[in-house]
Amino acid sequence: MRAVPIKSLSVHLVLIIGAIVLMIPFFWMIITSLKTSSEALLIPPTLLPENWQFSNYINVWKESNFVQYYLNTFIVMAVRTGGQFFLCSMAAFAISTMRFPGKNIIFVMMLSVMMFPPQIVMIPVYALMNQINWLDTYYVLTVPMMAGAFGVFLLRQFFLSIPRDLYEAARIDGCSFPRIYWSIYMPLSIPALVSLSIFVILGSWNDFLWPLVMTSSPDMMVLSVAIASFAGEFMTDYPSMMAAALMSVIPLILIYLFFQRYFIEGIALTGVKG
Amino acid sequence: MKDGSQQRTPIITDKHKEVIWAYVLTLPAFLILLMFHIGPALSSFWYSLTKWNGLTAPEFVGFANFMALMKDGEFLHSVWNTILFVLGAVPLQVILATIFAVLLNMGLKGTGFYRTIYFLPVVTMLIAVGSIFRWLYNSEYGLINYLLGLLHLPQPQWLTDPGLLLFSIIIAEVWHRMGYNLVILLAGLQSIPRSLYEAADIDGASIIQKFFNVTLPLLSPSLFFVIVISLINSFQVFDLIFVMVGEHPSLLNETQSIVYKIYEEGFKFYNMGYAAAQSVVLFLMIFGVTLLQLYYQKKWVHYQ
Numbered sequence: 001m002r003a004v005p006i007k008s009l010s011v012h013l014v015l016i017i018g019a020i021v022l023m024i025p026f027f028w029m030i031i032t033s034l035k036t037s038s039e040a041l042l043i044p045p046t047l048l049p050e051n052w053q054f055s056n057y058i059n060v061w062k063e064s065n066f067v068q069y070y071l072n073t074f075i076v077m078a079v080r081t082g083g084q085f086f087l088c089s090m091a092a093f094a095i096s097t098m099r100f101p102g103k104n105i106i107f108v109m110m111l112s113v114m115m116f117p118p119q120i121v122m123i124p125v126y127a128l129m130n131q132i133n134w135l136d137t138y139y140v141l142t143v144p145m146m147a148g149a150f151g152v153f154l155l156r157q158f159f160l161s162i163p164r165d166l167y168e169a170a171r172i173d174g175c176s177f178p179r180i181y182w183s184i185y186m187p188l189s190i191p192a193l194v195s196l197s198i199f200v201i202l203g204s205w206n207d208f209l210w211p212l213v214m215t216s217s218p219d220m221m222v223l224s225v226a227i228a229s230f231a232g233e234f235m236t237d238y239p240s241m242m243a244a245a246l247m248s249v250i251p252l253i254l255i256y257l258f259f260q261r262y263f264i265e266g267i268a269l270t271g272v273k274g
Numbered sequence: 275m276k277d278g279s280q281q282r283t284p285i286i287t288d289k290h291k292e293v294i295w296a297y298v299l300t301l302p303a304f305l306i307l308l309m310f311h312i313g314p315a316l317s318s319f320w321y322s323l324t325k326w327n328g329l330t331a332p333e334f335v336g337f338a339n340f341m342a343l344m345k346d347g348e349f350l351h352s353v354w355n356t357i358l359f360v361l362g363a364v365p366l367q368v369i370l371a372t373i374f375a376v377l378l379n380m381g382l383k384g385t386g387f388y389r390t391i392y393f394l395p396v397v398t399m400l401i402a403v404g405s406i407f408r409w410l411y412n413s414e415y416g417l418i419n420y421l422l423g424l425l426h427l428p429q430p431q432w433l434t435d436p437g438l439l440l441f442s443i444i445i446a447e448v449w450h451r452m453g454y455n456l457v458i459l460l461a462g463l464q465s466i467p468r469s470l471y472e473a474a475d476i477d478g479a480s481i482i483q484k485f486f487n488v489t490l491p492l493l494s495p496s497l498f499f500v501i502v503i504s505l506i507n508s509f510q511v512f513d514l515i516f517v518m519v520g521e522h523p524s525l526l527n528e529t530q531s532i533v534y535k536i537y538e539e540g541f542k543f544y545n546m547g548y549a550a551a552q553s554v555v556l557f558l559m560i561f562g563v564t565l566l567q568l569y570y571q572k573k574w575v576h577y578q
Contacts, residue, residue, distance in 0.1 A: 012382060012384075015378070018388075023391065024410075025449065026398075045417065088303055090300070094295070094299040098293075100293040109312055115557075115560075116315040126540075126546075128314065146306055176295075177296075178295065205397075206399055213537070223399065227401045228401050228405075232520065238412075248399055253397055263393065269461075271500070
């Protein structure tokens with residue numbers, strides 16, 4: 001009879017070790033960010049800061065333009081997410097329910113985008129953006145990502161699972177197409193829409209190479225680019241570097257902790273429907 | 275003739291309305307994908323056949339870029355590094371995610387709590403992950419070597435030993451990505467009907483037998499998805515190399531990936547044609563591997 005608790009105890013042990021290993025980098029980032037730069041280099045390291053240097057954060061805040069980075073990152077994230085929310089769902093609705101010439105070609109062309117790594121489009125897009133003077137603007141960071149093949153695909157799969165009878169009945173009642181889209185399909189697809197939004201938010205938050213290449217002025221910096229340039233600048237000033245890193249990861253971590261059910265179920269759904 | 279047209283049904287019929295609305299709804303997304311994804315991707319194939327600095331008109335040079343790539347030691351090295359990175363990072367993150375997903379699926383107390391923690395690195399910006407690990411890996415003052423020293427283990431030069439650097443980057447990548455795979459695999463595990471395990475229990479199957487004969491086959495669609503996504507993602511490794519190695523140009527040779535080469539050639543040296551050729555090679559590699567997987571999935575992926 002005692003075998004069961006011992007078994008679950010050993011599972012807990014493995015899970016706890018895993019959790020600790022995953023948490024150590026966070027813990028060490030926070031601890032280091034509150035030390036003086038000389039204390040950070042002590043051997044053996046102190047487990048807790050001797051005197052808590054909250055001033056590290058103030059210095060980083062003063063020396064850089066974090067307000068602007070936050071603003072840029074959130075604007076880019078919001079526009080991309082909003083764009084995909086509406087544009088992908090509109091396209092997916094038409095493709096999954098309506099009849100129109102060229103539908104299959106359009107859908108296949110959209111899907112083909114999933115095959116291309118973003119790096120293959122980067123060079124021609126850079127040249128294009130240069131021509132239309134969109135480099136180093138919000139446009140270049142947002143417009144190309146306001147639609148996505150994955151989003152269209154995911155939502156189409158979801159829309160196809162909605163009973164066709166609903167659509168037919170609404171048509172017979174004289175319901176217009178946009179109405180069916182907005183009042184029937186969208187409310188019934190909230191899990192998929194959440195899933196897509198989380199997917200886009202994560203991608204946008206992590207995006208680095210695109211803003212690195214497409215923007216150049218400090219005013220257009222997003223957090224990832226800013227942190228990368230700190231990492232070069234602060235080289236050995238580890239407390240400042242960790243303070244900057246913490247400031248850049250904390251917003252999304254907080255959002256995640258508040259809405260974690262949506263994050264986890266959303267990502268899980270991309271696996272089921274993708 | 276005018277009379278004839280008047281007798282027709284309304285010019286815009288329901289069918290027309292359907293077509294018009296369908297285009298109105300589809301075109302915004304389609305135009306964005308066409309202008310900024312499909313078109314550019316196709317034109318990359320054209321640019322890969324040119325010598326081009328991004329400003330003046332591209333000059334057609336045939337397959338000269340690809341010929342040069344085959345002799346470009348740095349590029350070949352970056353292909354090799356990318357392959358090594360994929361071979362290290364993908365199995366490690368998929369196997370670890372599978373193990374932890376199975377453990378989390380045992381229905382113990384606190385599962386939700388563990389899941390919250392395991393997913394936390396996923397929402398942590400990769401560039402920040404790189405700078406945190408750079409500090410952890412510091413050979414003199416870093417936490418990892420301090421802990422290894424306590425255990426009287428060797429304290430390697432994580433970020434300056436060329437033989438180890440790629441491995442160090444793989445660890446950071448796995449730390450960041452495991453939770454993503456775990457969440458998808460856990461959802462796959464939870465969709466396996468309990469009754470199958472009960473049937474296996476009646477047949478007297480051991481835990482190991484149940485894992486290989488029930489869990490693994492039924493998890494295979496999720497596993498397949500996770501492997502495909504991880505592979506595509508790993509082939510594009512860039513961010514971690516940029517923060518963790520970028521400051522040591524002498525070491526870049528040992529670790530730089532294909533994407534890093536594309537970035538350097540295209541956006542530092544403005545050899546856009548040459549960089550386009552490199553991006554075509556990257557595309558072909560990802561495309562080839564994905565096709566292989568689609569082909570081989572019949573042999574091991576079981577869709578219900």
